[in-house]
Amino acid sequence: MFLKFSLxxxxxxxxxxxxxxxxxxxxxxxxxxxxxxxDIISTVEFNHSGELLATGDKGGxxxxxxxxxxxxxxxxxxxxxxxxxTFQSHEPEFDYLKSLEIEEKINKIRWLPxxxxxxxxxxxxxxxxxxxxxxxxxxxPEGYNLKEEDGRYRDPTTVTTLRVPVFRPMDLMxxxxxxxxxxxxxxxxxxxxxxxxxxETYLSADDLRINLWxxxxxxxxxxxxxxKPANMEELTEVxxxxxxxxxxxxxxxxxxxxxxxxxxxMRASALCDRHSKLFEEPEDPSNRSFFSEIISxxxxxxxxxxxxxxxxxxxxxxxxxxxxMENRPVETYQVHEYLRSKLCSLYENDCIFDxxxxxxxxxxxxxxxxxxNNFFRMFDRNTKRDITLEASRENNxxxxxxxxxxxxxxxxxKKDEISVDSLDFNKKILHTAWHPKENIIAVATTNNLxxxxxxxx
Amino acid sequence: xxxxxxxxxxxxxxxxxxxxxxxxxHSSRTQRGGIKLHKxxxxxxxxRNARQLYLSERYAELYRRQQHYPDGAPLLAxxxxxxxxxxxxxxxxxxxxADTQDREARSCAVVRGGAExxxxxxxxxxxxxxxxxxxDSSPGFYRATGSAGPGGGGSSNSAAPGLLYAAxxxxxxxxxxxxSSRTTVLDLDTHVVTTVExxxxxxxxxxxxxxxxxxxxxxxxxxxxxxxxxKYYPGQEEEEEGVEEGExxxxxxxxxPPFAPCTKRxxxxxxxxxxxxDSSNISNLISIFGSGFTGLVSRQQADSEQPLxxxxxxxxxxxxxxxxxxxxxxx
Numbered sequence: 001m002f003l004k005f006s007l008x009x010x011x012x013x014x015x016x017x018x019x020x021x022x023x024x025x026x027x028x029x030x031x032x033x034x035x036x037x038x039d040i041i042s043t044v045e046f047n048h049s050g051e052l053l054a055t056g057d058k059g060g061x062x063x064x065x066x067x068x069x070x071x072x073x074x075x076x077x078x079x080x081x082x083x084x085x086t087f088q089s090h091e092p093e094f095d096y097l098k099s100l101e102i103e104e105k106i107n108k109i110r111w112l113p114x115x116x117x118x119x120x121x122x123x124x125x126x127x128x129x130x131x132x133x134x135x136x137x138x139x140x141p142e143g144y145n146l147k148e149e150d151g152r153y154r155d156p157t158t159v160t161t162l163r164v165p166v167f168r169p170m171d172l173m174x175x176x177x178x179x180x181x182x183x184x185x186x187x188x189x190x191x192x193x194x195x196x197x198x199x200e201t202y203l204s205a206d207d208l209r210i211n212l213w214x215x216x217x218x219x220x221x222x223x224x225x226x227x228k229p230a231n232m233e234e235l236t237e238v239x240x241x242x243x244x245x246x247x248x249x250x251x252x253x254x255x256x257x258x259x260x261x262x263x264x265x266m267r268a269s270a271l272c273d274r275h276s277k278l279f280e281e282p283e284d285p286s287n288r289s290f291f292s293e294i295i296s297x298x299x300x301x302x303x304x305x306x307x308x309x310x311x312x313x314x315x316x317x318x319x320x321x322x323x324x325m326e327n328r329p330v331e332t333y334q335v336h337e338y339l340r341s342k343l344c345s346l347y348e349n350d351c352i353f354d355x356x357x358x359x360x361x362x363x364x365x366x367x368x369x370x371x372x373n374n375f376f377r378m379f380d381r382n383t384k385r386d387i388t389l390e391a392s393r394e395n396n397x398x399x400x401x402x403x404x405x406x407x408x409x410x411x412x413x414k415k416d417e418i419s420v421d422s423l424d425f426n427k428k429i430l431h432t433a434w435h436p437k438e439n440i441i442a443v444a445t446t447n448n449l450x451x452x453x454x455x456x457x
Numbered sequence: 458x459x460x461x462x463x464x465x466x467x468x469x470x471x472x473x474x475x476x477x478x479x480x481x482x483h484s485s486r487t488q489r490g491g492i493k494l495h496k497x498x499x500x501x502x503x504x505r506n507a508r509q510l511y512l513s514e515r516y517a518e519l520y521r522r523q524q525h526y527p528d529g530a531p532l533l534a535x536x537x538x539x540x541x542x543x544x545x546x547x548x549x550x551x552x553x554x555a556d557t558q559d560r561e562a563r564s565c566a567v568v569r570g571g572a573e574x575x576x577x578x579x580x581x582x583x584x585x586x587x588x589x590x591x592x593d594s595s596p597g598f599y600r601a602t603g604s605a606g607p608g609g610g611g612s613s614n615s616a617a618p619g620l621l622y623a624a625x626x627x628x629x630x631x632x633x634x635x636x637s638s639r640t641t642v643l644d645l646d647t648h649v650v651t652t653v654e655x656x657x658x659x660x661x662x663x664x665x666x667x668x669x670x671x672x673x674x675x676x677x678x679x680x681x682x683x684x685x686x687x688k689y690y691p692g693q694e695e696e697e698e699g700v701e702e703g704e705x706x707x708x709x710x711x712x713x714p715p716f717a718p719c720t721k722r723x724x725x726x727x728x729x730x731x732x733x734x735d736s737s738n739i740s741n742l743i744s745i746f747g748s749g750f751t752g753l754v755s756r757q758q759a760d761s762e763q764p765l766x767x768x769x770x771x772x773x774x775x776x777x778x779x780x781x782x783x784x785x786x787x788x
Contacts, residue, residue, distance in 0.1 A: 100490075101490060105490075126491075207494045237498070238495045257495055289506075290471075290474060290503050290506045291503060292506075293503075293506075294499045294502065297499060347477070350481075353496055
């Protein structure tokens with residue numbers, strides 16, 4: 001423990017950021033400025049050990065990267081992530097009954113904890129969840145009696161002796177196969193999946209309902225939350241995200257477009273329409289605008305690893321809630337407050353509907369979220385310092401320390417600052433992930449995946 | 458809401474916000490992956506907010522002008538609006554404000570609009586959405602009315618489905634402040650946003666309130682005849698609603714009372730046949746902001762027209778609602 005600490009550099013950066021000095025490590029994806037729509041990354045997720053990193057894209061593909069084993073000779077950096085497996089998870093579908101096309105875009109990927117040699121993950125598009133098994137094959141049987149090596153069958157009459165086939169090593173092959181398909185349970189668009197701490201069940205949430213599944217059973221699910229009003233004209237809010245508590249298998253939360261979070265206990269009743277706790281912060285009336293409802297809509301909710309806190313992301317801020325206190329968050333961090341005066345243009349160009357995600361580091365001391373211009377932000381909960389960094393190919397020398405960035409809201413722009421009006425709103429970082437144990441982060445720009453590590457000395 | 462000096466530009470912004478929002482809802486219907494319920498809901502909130510500000514501006518101005526013509530304006534029938542339920546922004550059933558007398562005096566001045574507009578000012582914000590205090594001049598909803606309807610309150614609905622407009626009563630300068638009005642229209646088919654200036658004679662306007670809707674010459678062409686297949690015909694809604702009922706939900710999905718799409722459609726056709734769209738030549742005007750389906754009944758109508766009930770009003774509202782509500786109701 002102490003040894004590990006000393007390996008990490010504890011610098012106080014010139015920009016007043018975190019103790020960590022973040023360095024560029026790798027970037028994956030096409031270099032073109034012309035982004036193919038299918039290549040747009042739609043989800044990023046580390047597995048429980050951090051050895052595997054999965055991405056999903058708009059084209060329905062899943063790409064899994066694996067970290068190289070640490071090389072004793074290269075003690076100054078951790079292993080690189082290289083492509084481990086690529087497969088087509090979802091295909092576009094057409095619902096003939098409703099004349100609706102179902103997008104193949106992967107909305108979420110969640111890893112199951114590893115139980116045996118194979119890896120399992122859940123991936124979902126708008127309507128269907130699939131359980132994928134990713135397994136390695138590095139041996140193959142050779143020496144069959146009735147088959148040639150190339151697979152052709154031998155004429156049995158030519159067999160004169162018998163031998164026992166043996167396994168011989170082969171080039172590593174990684175196979176992905178769909179083991180379960182959980183379909184036809186959602187009328188509306190699935191926005192979240194979350195695996196229960198019992199590792200047997202999981203939930204899937206769409207705009208109005210949350211269903212509970214058993215990983216082994218595909219033809220049935222239990223509806224545990226239903227907020228669809230009897231009369232759809234009375235609809236006032238939708239579910240935007242849902243997650244199981246990391247430790248209590250009976251507890252889950254779901255966030256709404258109205259900025260509220262409800263915590264539900266499945267022991268209380270079969271249908272958890274009545275919440276056990278309601279987390280809501282009263283709106284500041286002085287901030288009221290045409291777009292108040294939009295910017296208060298929660299786009300992501302994540303429990304801390306400890307399970308004591310949860311974090312929510314709305315358009316302009318990140319809030320940390322203590323599960324024991326419902327009436328307000330314990331911490332609020334402004335991600336890009338300078339956008340508050342630009343909401344009208346952001347509404348026009350649809351950016352105000354962007355759904356940013358957020359994540360915790362392994363020790364729950366730092367939270368991270370994305371912004372525009374390929375900026376991403378980190379907030380240290382202990383030191384109360386924050387830092388803005390940029391994911392850009394310009395800093396692409398490995399072990400180059402990233403320079404903190406600053407946006408100038410108004411008035412005189414200092415050197416190296418960027419004015420709000422010159423931000424590129426097409427370059428948005430919606431998806432980020434933090435390694436569960438190390439200071440390694442994966443940051444997705446539109447079609448590229450950046451991996452940053454802290455500087456090790 | 459935004460106050461102070463910015464209010465004027467906000468009013469203008471409100472108009473453009475309304476048209477932008479409507480455009481977004483319209484385009485969402487053709488997006489890949491189906492209509493996104495969440496986004497449409499948020500857009501409808503913006504619509505509601507913009508409408509509230511826009512109408513409150515208009516209403517305040519009309520009230521000020523009304524003070525100058527106290528005896529010129531006949532009373533306007535007030536609708537009986539049941540209290541709001543969960544009050545969605547765009548379909549809020551609007552509570553009648555306590556000071557009805559006051560409002561009636563003001564409201565009559567408001568009658569006009571694209572030749573077919575009956576504006577009934579009611580406090581627009583449903584309770585839980587009224588974090589900021591609702592200004593007492595917040596007007597309510599629009600309903601497109603048939604032109605030249607009899608004064609008894611038979612404001613027939615001539616708005617063509619598939620079209621959206623925001624009627625504004627902008628009192629221009631000059632000797633007949635009552636009678637000039639400006640209408641911002643968005644044609645969902647051609648995506649053309651136009652502003653139509655209407656002119657009325659002051660006395661015509663006042664003498665035939667609430668439905669002094671002599672269409673001004675040169676206004677847009679008559680709405681399409683009933684039965685014309687339009688993009689946002691309730692039939693589409695019916696198709697989606699009917700299908701939705703047959704969804705294979707997860708176990709234990711609680712279904713609400715089924716929609717009655719067929720009934721609504723039938724009523725719409727029947728109604729349109731009974732009240733043929735006439736002289737208004739605003740074929741590409743679209744009525745927006747019909748309020749709650751049960752909130753459109755005027756008292757007089759309730760008395761005089763027997764079949765007029767919540768559901769009839771709902772089809773009136775359907776006729777006057779544009780695609781933006783159907784986008785939501787369609788689920």
